[in-house]
Amino acid sequence: MTRVIDGNAVAEDVRSDLSACVDSLADADVVPGLATVLVGNDPASETYVSMKQRDCEEMGLNGVHVELEAEASPEELYDTIEDLNADPEIHGYLVQDPVPDHIDYDEVLRRIDPAKDVDGFHPANVGRLVGGNPRFKPCTPHGVQKLLEAAEIDPEGKDVTIVGRSSIVGKPLANLLLQKTDGGNATVTVCHSRTVDMAAKTRGADIVIAAVGVPELVDGSMLSEGAVVIDVGVNRVEADTEKGYELVGDVEYESAEGKASVITPVPGGVGPMTRAMLLYNTVKAAGEQEGVTIDLP
Ligand SMILES: NC(=O)c1ccc[n+]([C@@H]2O[C@H](COP(=O)([O-])OP(=O)(O)OC[C@H]3O[C@@H](n4cnc5c(N)ncnc54)[C@H](OP(=O)(O)O)[C@@H]3O)[C@@H](O)[C@H]2O)c1
Structure with missing residues (x-):
C-alpha cells in the first residue's frame, strides 16, 4: 500500500509551530517583516x-510588496534593495526570479544583505550551506527535508537520487542531504541533462527526488520496488479543464504509485512546504536581527 504524503497537512503543522514563535516575537514587540520585489x-x-503576501497576512507578519516596471533600470532595483537592506521593519526579502533580461540576477543577489536573504541564494549563504553551517536553508529543499522528517523517513545511510541540478532545488538539496547532521547523512547522486542512463541511477535509489521541469519524466519503470518518491515538479500541461490546463509533476504518478512505498502528489506535496519554509526563514531572520530567542520547529 503506497503512503501519500499530504504536503498541505505538514505545511499546516509547520505554520502552527511558527505561530508560537510569532507570538514570542510579539511579546518582544517584534513583527517579522517580509518584502517581495517584483520587476515586470x-x-x-x-x-x-x-x-x-497572503501567507504573511494569515500568519500576522508584516508583508510589504514592491513592484517595479518591466523597463526599470538595474539602478532603480539596486536603490530598492538598498532601501530594504536599511529598513529595520523588514527582516527578510526576496527579488522574484525571473527578472527582465536587462537585469543581472546574480548581481541582484550579491546586493541583498545576507542576513535578510530569506531565499538563501546570496553567495555567502550558499557558501555557508555547502560548508555545513547554513543560515537560511533554501525554501524548497528545506521543505523536502521537512516532508521526509514528517513522514519519518530518515535519509541517513540511504541512496538518494536527485534529478535536476538547479541552484534553487537540486544543488542545495544535495548539500542538505549530504550534511553530517540529522536529516542528512545520505549518499547522494545528482542527475542532469547530460547524465547517461538516468534510469539506472533512479532504480538504484531508496529515495528519488525529481526537480526537472519536464512533465512526468520519471515513471514507474525507473523506480525500484518500495522507493520513496518526492516530486518537486510543477508543470502546466494542456487539458480539457475549465482553465485549459492541469498541473502535473515531474513524476508519472500512476505508474510510480504502483512501485513507490511513499509518494508526494502534485499539487499538494512540495509546493505548500516551499511557502511554509519562507515564513520559517522570515521568522528566523526576525529573531536573529532583533536578538529575541525563539524555539523554531
Ligand atoms: N514545488 C515547488 O515549490 C517548486 C519550487 C521550485 C521549482 N519547482 C518546480 O521544480 C521543477 C524544477 O525546477 P528548477 O527551477 O530546479 O528547474 P531548472 O532550473 O530548469 O533545472 C532543471 C534541471 O533539470 C535538468 N534536466 C532537464 N531536462 C532533463 C532531462 N531530460 N533529464 C535529466 N535532467 C534534466 C536540468 O539539467 P541541466 O542542468 O543539465 O540543464 C537542470 O539541472 C520545475 O517543474 C519547477 O516548476 C517547484
Missing part, C-alpha cells in the same frame, strides 16, 4: 508573490 508583470511570478 510575469503572470506566474505575480501569482507567486501574491500567495507569499
Whole structure:
C-alpha cells in the first residue's frame, strides 16, 4: 500500500509551530517583516508573490510588496534593495526570479544583505550551506527535508537520487542531504541533462527526488520496488479543464504509485512546504536581527 504524503497537512503543522514563535516575537514587540520585489508583470511570478503576501497576512507578519516596471533600470532595483537592506521593519526579502533580461540576477543577489536573504541564494549563504553551517536553508529543499522528517523517513545511510541540478532545488538539496547532521547523512547522486542512463541511477535509489521541469519524466519503470518518491515538479500541461490546463509533476504518478512505498502528489506535496519554509526563514531572520530567542520547529 503506497503512503501519500499530504504536503498541505505538514505545511499546516509547520505554520502552527511558527505561530508560537510569532507570538514570542510579539511579546518582544517584534513583527517579522517580509518584502517581495517584483520587476515586470510575469503572470506566474505575480501569482507567486501574491500567495507569499497572503501567507504573511494569515500568519500576522508584516508583508510589504514592491513592484517595479518591466523597463526599470538595474539602478532603480539596486536603490530598492538598498532601501530594504536599511529598513529595520523588514527582516527578510526576496527579488522574484525571473527578472527582465536587462537585469543581472546574480548581481541582484550579491546586493541583498545576507542576513535578510530569506531565499538563501546570496553567495555567502550558499557558501555557508555547502560548508555545513547554513543560515537560511533554501525554501524548497528545506521543505523536502521537512516532508521526509514528517513522514519519518530518515535519509541517513540511504541512496538518494536527485534529478535536476538547479541552484534553487537540486544543488542545495544535495548539500542538505549530504550534511553530517540529522536529516542528512545520505549518499547522494545528482542527475542532469547530460547524465547517461538516468534510469539506472533512479532504480538504484531508496529515495528519488525529481526537480526537472519536464512533465512526468520519471515513471514507474525507473523506480525500484518500495522507493520513496518526492516530486518537486510543477508543470502546466494542456487539458480539457475549465482553465485549459492541469498541473502535473515531474513524476508519472500512476505508474510510480504502483512501485513507490511513499509518494508526494502534485499539487499538494512540495509546493505548500516551499511557502511554509519562507515564513520559517522570515521568522528566523526576525529573531536573529532583533536578538529575541525563539524555539523554531
Ligand atoms: N514545488 C515547488 O515549490 C517548486 C519550487 C521550485 C521549482 N519547482 C518546480 O521544480 C521543477 C524544477 O525546477 P528548477 O527551477 O530546479 O528547474 P531548472 O532550473 O530548469 O533545472 C532543471 C534541471 O533539470 C535538468 N534536466 C532537464 N531536462 C532533463 C532531462 N531530460 N533529464 C535529466 N535532467 C534534466 C536540468 O539539467 P541541466 O542542468 O543539465 O540543464 C537542470 O539541472 C520545475 O517543474 C519547477 O516548476 C517547484
